[in-house]
Amino acid sequence: AQTVTQSQPEMSVQEAETVTLSCTYDTSESNYYLFWYKQPPSRQMILVIRQEAYKQQNATENRFSVNFQKAAKSFSLKISDSQLGDTAMYFCAFMKWGSGAGSYQLTFGKGTKLSVIP
Amino acid sequence: DSGVTQTPKHLITATGQRVTLRCSPRSGDLSVYWYQQSLDQGLQFLIQYYNGEERAKGNILERFSAQQFPDLHSELNLSSLELGDSALYFCASSPSGVTSGFYETQYFGPGTRLLVL
Numbered sequence: 001a002q003t004v005t006q007s008q009p010e011m012s013v014q015e016a017e018t019v020t021l022s023c024t025y026d027t028s029e030s031n032y033y034l035f036w037y038k039q040p041p042s043r044q045m046i047l048v049i050r051q052e053a054y055k056q057q058n059a060t061e062n063r064f065s066v067n068f069q070k071a072a073k074s075f076s077l078k079i080s081d082s083q084l085g086d087t088a089m090y091f092c093a094f095m096k097w098g099s100g101a102g103s104y105q106l107t108f109g110k111g112t113k114l115s116v117i118p
Numbered sequence: 119d120s121g122v123t124q125t126p127k128h129l130i131t132a133t134g135q136r137v138t139l140r141c142s143p144r145s146g147d148l149s150v151y152w153y154q155q156s157l158d159q160g161l162q163f164l165i166q167y168y169n170g171e172e173r174a175k176g177n178i179l180e181r182f183s184a185q186q187f188p189d190l191h192s193e194l195n196l197s198s199l200e201l202g203d204s205a206l207y208f209c210a211s212s213p214s215g216v217t218s219g220f221y222e223t224q225y226f227g228p229g230t231r232l233l234v235l
Binding site: 039042047 | 122222
């Protein structure tokens with residue numbers, strides 16, 4: 001079974017600074033997807049960024065970028081120029097196709113609570 | 119308020135019993151997802167329905183089943199309940215999910231807290 005570990009339960013960062021959230025995973029698969037989701041108090045689960053394991057290039061989305069180290073099974077999220085609206089719970093997730101038709105295996109980390117301080 | 123409603127908010131029951139959790143997605147959303155969140159297991163994806171059909175299955179036990187009705191509301195049925203089934207059960211919805219709903223924002227409901235005694 002896959003496991004996803006987020007070793008930082010809580011983090012804080014000053015507004016406009018940069019913060020990195022860590023995520024490691026364990027799998028024997030070679031093809032899979034990795035995601036970072038943001039969950040603000042409004043209870044949306046917002047897709048922040050995704051990475052396909054077969055792509056060597058690190059994904060970027062505006063102020064969000066990842067450092068994907070496949071051999072080390074590491075998938076960290078860097079948030080640049082932090083904004084107050086970035087305050088949320090961040091979940092790292094691993095997904096691979098299951099053995100049955102239309103079957104996913106989706107595993108989340110336990111989350112990192114990020115607070116952006118004015 | 120995400121627009122997703124779940125009932126009941128709390129549920130207390132005994133081992134061996136069966137319960138039904140209900141979810142109404144946001145207006146216009148076609149996909150419904152069910153998740154289980156517990157302290158030790160974290161957030162686990164159970165199952166996804168799209169427009170009435172099962173789209174993706176995650177770590178859902180055989181004792182659990184779900185369905186999505188023509189009006190797009192969904193129910194999660196949990197049977198032969200065990201102490202370890204005590205958890206917070208979330209429903210989420212998203213607009214489509216035809217290829218993979220995990221590529222779009224999901225809107226989570228407030229959850230149903232299940233306690234099995």
